[in-house]
Amino acid sequence: MSTENKATLSFTDGTPSVEFPIHKGTIGPDVIDIRKLYASTGKFTYDPGFLSTASCNSAITYIDGDKGELLYRGYPIEQLAQNCDFMEVCYLLLNGELPNQAQKTEFDSRVTKHTMVNEQMNFFLRGFRRDAHPMAVMTGLVGGLSAFYPDSMNLMDPAQREISAIRLIAKMPTLVAMAYKYGVGSPNIYPQNKLSYTANFMRMMFGNPCEEYEVNDVLVRAMDRIFILHADHEQNASTSTVRLCASSGTNPFAAIAAGVACLWGPSHGGANEACLNMLSEIQANGGVEKIGDFINKVKDKESGVRLMGFGHRVYKNYDPRAKLMRETCHEVLNELGLHDDPLFKIAMALEKIALEDEYFVSRKLYPNVDFYSGIVQKAIGIPVPLFTAIFALARTVGWIAQLNEMIADPEYKIGRPRQLFNGAVHRDVKPISSR
Numbered sequence: 001m002s003t004e005n006k007a008t009l010s011f012t013d014g015t016p017s018v019e020f021p022i023h024k025g026t027i028g029p030d031v032i033d034i035r036k037l038y039a040s041t042g043k044f045t046y047d048p049g050f051l052s053t054a055s056c057n058s059a060i061t062y063i064d065g066d067k068g069e070l071l072y073r074g075y076p077i078e079q080l081a082q083n084c085d086f087m088e089v090c091y092l093l094l095n096g097e098l099p100n101q102a103q104k105t106e107f108d109s110r111v112t113k114h115t116m117v118n119e120q121m122n123f124f125l126r127g128f129r130r131d132a133h134p135m136a137v138m139t140g141l142v143g144g145l146s147a148f149y150p151d152s153m154n155l156m157d158p159a160q161r162e163i164s165a166i167r168l169i170a171k172m173p174t175l176v177a178m179a180y181k182y183g184v185g186s187p188n189i190y191p192q193n194k195l196s197y198t199a200n201f202m203r204m205m206f207g208n209p210c211e212e213y214e215v216n217d218v219l220v221r222a223m224d225r226i227f228i229l230h231a232d233h234e235q236n237a238s239t240s241t242v243r244l245c246a247s248s249g250t251n252p253f254a255a256i257a258a259g260v261a262c263l264w265g266p267s268h269g270g271a272n273e274a275c276l277n278m279l280s281e282i283q284a285n286g287g288v289e290k291i292g293d294f295i296n297k298v299k300d301k302e303s304g305v306r307l308m309g310f311g312h313r314v315y316k317n318y319d320p321r322a323k324l325m326r327e328t329c330h331e332v333l334n335e336l337g338l339h340d341d342p343l344f345k346i347a348m349a350l351e352k353i354a355l356e357d358e359y360f361v362s363r364k365l366y367p368n369v370d371f372y373s374g375i376v377q378k379a380i381g382i383p384v385p386l387f388t389a390i391f392a393l394a395r396t397v398g399w400i401a402q403l404n405e406m407i408a409d410p411e412y413k414i415g416r417p418r419q420l421f422n423g424a425v426h427r428d429v430k431p432i433s434s435r
Helices: 037-041 077-083 086-095 101-112 121-125 134-147 158-184 197-206 217-229 237-246 252-263 271-284 287-299 320-336 342-356 358-362 369-380 384-408
Strands: 002-009 018-024 061-064 069-072
Touching: 018 037, 069 077, 069 086, 069 320, 077 086, 077 217, 077 320, 086 101, 086 197, 086 217, 086 384, 101 158, 101 197, 121 134, 121 158, 134 158, 134 252, 134 384, 158 197, 158 252, 158 384, 197 217, 217 320, 217 369, 217 384, 237 252, 237 384, 252 384, 271 287, 271 342, 271 369, 271 384, 287 342, 320 369, 342 358, 342 369, 369 384
Parallel strands: none
Antiparallel strands: 002 018, 061 069
8 A cells, every 4th residue: 555645625614624644555546545534634534335435445456446357366257267167266266366276186185175064053954944934044053153163263373264264164164065955855964075165065056965966067067156256246236245244253154144134135245145036026927928018117216126137336337247158158058958948038138128228228237147147046956045145155265264354454443433323412300200
């Protein structure tokens, strides 16, 4: 972080002007350092939603929304998704560089050896209703891991953080598969060490004890790409939640559980679930033949109908992840022969309208990654309520990398946002008989 210029803040209420350093990152907007604003002026800044506030400095992920650019440690997401597997991306996010073959082999082996979970987790799982939302189950299971690993609870110990990272990355697929199997009443499938990370997840999800699971390379690659594209996304709501939670010094499992809980929201990780629910609603109301009626409602601001899976708060151009996911989506539909499925016909019709209709093009409401990843997961056979749990599985490595970066930062402090108070001023309590 370099400081070359300064910003001067002037006031009209008699408060003396103050100067603040301007920090310049390697790329991206300059940042005005206002840490001493309150001490110098007695004033706070006001920025609901943190639209203009940098809460940290980070070297992990960079997004340029205007260009539609996403970089992990400097590498374009397109190159990573096309040339690497998820384990390589995990190593990159955690360590800052892509692994060589020896490093990848060693990292893969460490993760593989930690995929099992304590058998007592099954008793914990049985405390949930069978119809509980998978994210309710995952929030409990991930937080519950802290009860099983007292040897890696100290967030300030780098060695304990490292083993916690391996455990979390390794066990998340097992926990997601357990949550799924429990909900449908099927027996758990234990991990199989000879399979890759993603193939192992697919087997735990869709395998059964009665027959050998046959790995479909096209579907495994599609799921692996979903993991890569969702591994990190800068300082979003759930990542900021993990950082804020961990800033108190809590254990890694609790901090990641907080991220899982935040991700559950329909405006965040639940967006692809909301997208598939929208497609199902269109199907129920007449399908492709009635899609024009739905689009007209979307264009009518008074209707309250929203087009889910299109546009993005950060990207003012095409979401770079969506381009890759679109390609993967068609590969999966071709592999499974699902292009004629009614739900997928609706999806493709919506995609065509959004890419050609001037209303959507002028507003840059392009299909985003949630739109395509939801279609892919549905095609593979993953139930819609499980989509967000899979998002959490993929994002865990990003959360851990961000948490590690924060704890190692010499400027790290417990998070303590300020507020603009507009409630009652000081008043005295009257006796109950006088109220």
